[in-house]
Amino acid sequence: MTRPSQPRQRPGRQRLGVIFGGRSVEHEVSVVSARGVMREADPERFEVVPFGITRHGAWLTPDETRARLARVEAGETRSLGEDAGAGVFATPDVTALLREMDAVFPIVHGTFGEDGTLQGLLEMAELPYVGSGVAASAAGMDKALMRAVFAAHGVPQTAYLVLADEETRAPSSDTIRRIEQELGYPCFVKPANGGSSIGVARAGSREDFGEALAGAARYDRKVLVEAAVTGREVECAVLGNHAPEPSPLGEIRPTTTFYDYDAKYLDDSAELIVPAQVDPESAERVRALAVRAYRALDCAGLARVDFFLEPGGDVKCIEVNTLPGFTPISMYPRLWQEAGLSYRDLISRLVDLAFERFEEVRSHA
Numbered sequence: 001m002t003r004p005s006q007p008r009q010r011p012g013r014q015r016l017g018v019i020f021g022g023r024s025v026e027h028e029v030s031v032v033s034a035r036g037v038m039r040e041a042d043p044e045r046f047e048v049v050p051f052g053i054t055r056h057g058a059w060l061t062p063d064e065t066r067a068r069l070a071r072v073e074a075g076e077t078r079s080l081g082e083d084a085g086a087g088v089f090a091t092p093d094v095t096a097l098l099r100e101m102d103a104v105f106p107i108v109h110g111t112f113g114e115d116g117t118l119q120g121l122l123e124m125a126e127l128p129y130v131g132s133g134v135a136a137s138a139a140g141m142d143k144a145l146m147r148a149v150f151a152a153h154g155v156p157q158t159a160y161l162v163l164a165d166e167e168t169r170a171p172s173s174d175t176i177r178r179i180e181q182e183l184g185y186p187c188f189v190k191p192a193n194g195g196s197s198i199g200v201a202r203a204g205s206r207e208d209f210g211e212a213l214a215g216a217a218r219y220d221r222k223v224l225v226e227a228a229v230t231g232r233e234v235e236c237a238v239l240g241n242h243a244p245e246p247s248p249l250g251e252i253r254p255t256t257t258f259y260d261y262d263a264k265y266l267d268d269s270a271e272l273i274v275p276a277q278v279d280p281e282s283a284e285r286v287r288a289l290a291v292r293a294y295r296a297l298d299c300a301g302l303a304r305v306d307f308f309l310e311p312g313g314d315v316k317c318i319e320v321n322t323l324p325g326f327t328p329i330s331m332y333p334r335l336w337q338e339a340g341l342s343y344r345d346l347i348s349r350l351v352d353l354a355f356e357r358f359e360e361v362r363s364h365a
């Protein structure tokens, strides 16, 4: 196997490609996160080069991206446009310019970004990139796979069942019986490959369940059904490769029944409390479990691990987000600020970790 023998870092400033936008429902959030990174990345160290992906998947050159961003800055739009594309290789200028980067920060949430596809592309391009590799990204995106990994590594979680294909369209009476006996109502119903609470519903009865299942099945062929947890929703930011560190905790206080899409992006109704007002012993347990979940999935760089802290003191891990929201006011950077690491230094640290992981993968090739 041949790999470039020269280290990629050039003298002078490092070229940091920021890939953002993309085909998921979190397109606009990604644009806000990327603008934060572009504005705040240390100008002494980085020359930031933007690579936008439109809502329908067209890759834009840095010049085109800057032109679209100017419209966002002017308040005319919040997205990079609707143009359809034929994939990254359809725009040779983009591939040629991407190859010039020293490192890449992919800030594309959801499918075709957070799920290992973009990471695979960057591996094939032999580019150091921020965040988890292909396997961790893919497992973090698929809640059915993620829960199986949790189970194998002793990460405490809610009781759940996975329904697939025909069972999501017409669950058998046996499945209904198991849901009612093993999980009970209310239960939570979610598409396995989701994010931003899209397709997530709380079902309080058998009738509700039918509706919730039909809703979730629109987004995926696999659906997760979970026992509902009560308690406080707390989150931990984890940073690192081999020796991942947990941040202080933050708490989400939704004003609706749960932290749904509207609360996340539309009405901003949920309160983010940093640091979470949790007793030190529980906080320590959650932090240790965050690191355990991170290692279980073999994450790299960063991930936000979300939990419920139940009234009796039990902790349940809900999910690992391998590319958490990264606007300057998002939970992940806020938790590190609380620990004394600024947004700017966090970006630098993530790029250091990207180089570290790249060298390590290379040393095993």
Ligand SMILES: Nc1ncnc2c1ncn2[C@@H]1O[C@H](COP(=O)(O)OP(=O)(O)O)[C@@H](O)[C@H]1O
Pocket (backbone or CB within 6 Å): 158, 188, 190, 194, 195, 196, 197, 198, 200, 226, 227, 228, 229, 230, 233, 254, 258, 259, 260, 306, 318, 319
């Ligand atoms: N088992 C559960 N019990 C209670 N609330 C839940 C449960 N699962 C999810 N929720 C609520 O739904 C939200 C979205 O669920 P989550 O699994 O995090 O999906 P997503 O990947 O879309 O963020 C959570 O932030 C939480 O408020």
Ligand SMILES: [Mg+2]
Pocket (backbone or CB within 6 Å): 196, 197, 306, 319
């Ligand atoms: Mg979530």
